[in-house]
Amino acid sequence: MKNIASRNIIALSSTALALPGIALADAPPTQSTLSYKLSNYQEDDLSRSEAPFGELDRYDIDVHQFQLVSPLGRNMSLHVDANYESLSGASPWFTSRGLDGKPIVNLSGASGISDRRSELSVGSRYYLQNGSVAGNIGYSEENDYRATYFGLNGERHFNNDLTTVSAGLSYSSDDIFPTDATEFNRVLEEDKQSTSLFVSVSQIINQLSSFQSALSFTEQSGFLSDPYKLRDIRPDDKTQIAWSNSYRRFFVSANAALHVNYRYYHDDFGISSHTSDLSWHQNLGRTFQFVPLLRYYNQSAADFFTNVDDFLTPTSEYQSSDYRLSSFGAVSGGFSLIADMGSWKASLTAERYLANDKYSAFDVSEPSTALVKYNRLSLGIDFRF
Amino acid sequence: MRQLRSTLLLTICCLLLVSCADVRAWERGYLAREEMAWDPDALESSLNDHIFFSKEASSGGNSAAGGGCGCN
Numbered sequence: 001m002k003n004i005a006s007r008n009i010i011a012l013s014s015t016a017l018a019l020p021g022i023a024l025a026d027a028p029p030t031q032s033t034l035s036y037k038l039s040n041y042q043e044d045d046l047s048r049s050e051a052p053f054g055e056l057d058r059y060d061i062d063v064h065q066f067q068l069v070s071p072l073g074r075n076m077s078l079h080v081d082a083n084y085e086s087l088s089g090a091s092p093w094f095t096s097r098g099l100d101g102k103p104i105v106n107l108s109g110a111s112g113i114s115d116r117r118s119e120l121s122v123g124s125r126y127y128l129q130n131g132s133v134a135g136n137i138g139y140s141e142e143n144d145y146r147a148t149y150f151g152l153n154g155e156r157h158f159n160n161d162l163t164t165v166s167a168g169l170s171y172s173s174d175d176i177f178p179t180d181a182t183e184f185n186r187v188l189e190e191d192k193q194s195t196s197l198f199v200s201v202s203q204i205i206n207q208l209s210s211f212q213s214a215l216s217f218t219e220q221s222g223f224l225s226d227p228y229k230l231r232d233i234r235p236d237d238k239t240q241i242a243w244s245n246s247y248r249r250f251f252v253s254a255n256a257a258l259h260v261n262y263r264y265y266h267d268d269f270g271i272s273s274h275t276s277d278l279s280w281h282q283n284l285g286r287t288f289q290f291v292p293l294l295r296y297y298n299q300s301a302a303d304f305f306t307n308v309d310d311f312l313t314p315t316s317e318y319q320s321s322d323y324r325l326s327s328f329g330a331v332s333g334g335f336s337l338i339a340d341m342g343s344w345k346a347s348l349t350a351e352r353y354l355a356n357d358k359y360s361a362f363d364v365s366e367p368s369t370a371l372v373k374y375n376r377l378s379l380g381i382d383f384r385f
Numbered sequence: 386m387r388q389l390r391s392t393l394l395l396t397i398c399c400l401l402l403v404s405c406a407d408v409r410a411w412e413r414g415y416l417a418r419e420e421m422a423w424d425p426d427a428l429e430s431s432l433n434d435h436i437f438f439s440k441e442a443s444s445g446g447n448s449a450a451g452g453g454c455g456c457n
Binding site: 035037039041063065067081115117140142144145147149160161162172174176192194196198202204205206207208210212214216217218240241242244246248250252256257263265267269271273275281283289297299302324325330336347349353355372374376378380 | 406407408409410412413414415416418420421422423425426427428429431432436437440441442443444445446453454455
């Protein structure tokens with residue numbers, strides 16, 4: 001009897017460990033999954049008060065994502081990711097002061113920008129008795145940018161698989177070769193390197209909830225300025241730290257899961273930020289799921305941010321009018337509708353994002369023009385076989 | 386940084402406290418559901434990370450960074 005009971009427990013344990021969403025202990029996939037997602041990302045045009053001259057159209061990007069996750073022998077899995085993006089539109093070139101004294105932005109080129117990005121990443125995970133180790137290599141190419149990268153990570157389960165500790169590192173070597181460099185007096189060719197480390201701890205709290213806390217450090221060195229801006233001079237190294245926390249809770253009576261995430265970020269450009277997001281994964285019968293989501297982000301400005309370019313300062317002084325280095329806040333919301341039909345799964349996601357200096361909880365001494373508003377629509381499909 | 390260290394310490398202490406709850410493998414049915422995963426949709430997470438990386442100054446979190454792109 002005891003042996004039968006033990007076998008049942010082992011069988012139940014193995015089943016639980018093999019389930020896809022298990023919060024901690026994991027196991028190799030038992031079947032392959034091929035996924036595809038098509039997304040359209042469309043930024044709102046600028047107004048004439050923000051950009052009195054030239055183009056008003058901003059980025060319009062189509063993204064195609066492919067992913068294959070497949071078992072590889074008894075203890076390994078294969079992961080292949082491929083992305084293709086095509087973009088058109090214009091981005092801020094320089095800022096100046098308008099007739100009313102307020103900052104205005106001038107967008108790049110009369111005909112805007114047209115670019116393509118292709119990326120391929122291949123990785124594998126090896127599953128051990130109490131954890132797993134994984135590695136991946138990747139390559140990304142654009143008309144004016146190339147990145148070659150790799151990553152290694154591992155995780156180990158402790159405390160009857162209630163606790164998981166993960167750690168990893170990645171390295172990326174990037175080359176930048178701006179288009180029309182001679183005509184616009186841009187740099188001809190530059191490079192930069194990024195090294196990133198992370199460690200995380202996941203903990204099962206009870207039968208319905210789990211928590212994860214992670215710390216990551218990233219060191220960037222090389223050419224960190226924007227080569228397409230008329231005046232953009234940034235330090236040639238940057239240290240970033242991010243501390244992320246995630247909480248998951250299942251509500252049995254509602255048949256729904258709550259996701260809560262928070263991240264604190266700081267870098268030595270002087271930028272700090274807080275990111276919070278909430279999503280509610282509501283099951284509707286056995287097939288459908290509706291997921292409303294809400295996100296709030298706010299950051300402080302870089303020490304050298306200016307909302308009006310100053311061309312009289314010496315080039316030895318750091319300066320940037322990039323709106324991404326300004327103090328601002330952003331609110332975004334949307335929903336996903338998911339249909340899971342066994343072998344097939346389809347999803348539709350819509351999202352609206354609004355950035356505004358008035359949404360920032362940090363001091364906004366120099367409000368930026370050209371903060372982004374965008375819509376994103378995605379259609380995804382998964383096939384398990 | 387001092388504030389960050391204090392908060393981090395507090396979180397670790399909380400983790401140690403809550404780790405006392407024992408949940409057997411066969412009691413993890415709800416935790417094993419797909420909607421309870423840290424990232425239920427890997428492509429959605431990857432796309433969001435890419436968009437926010439290109440439109441905001443912050444990046445990083447619960448994994449190591451991948452390759453860079455000309456978007457930032």
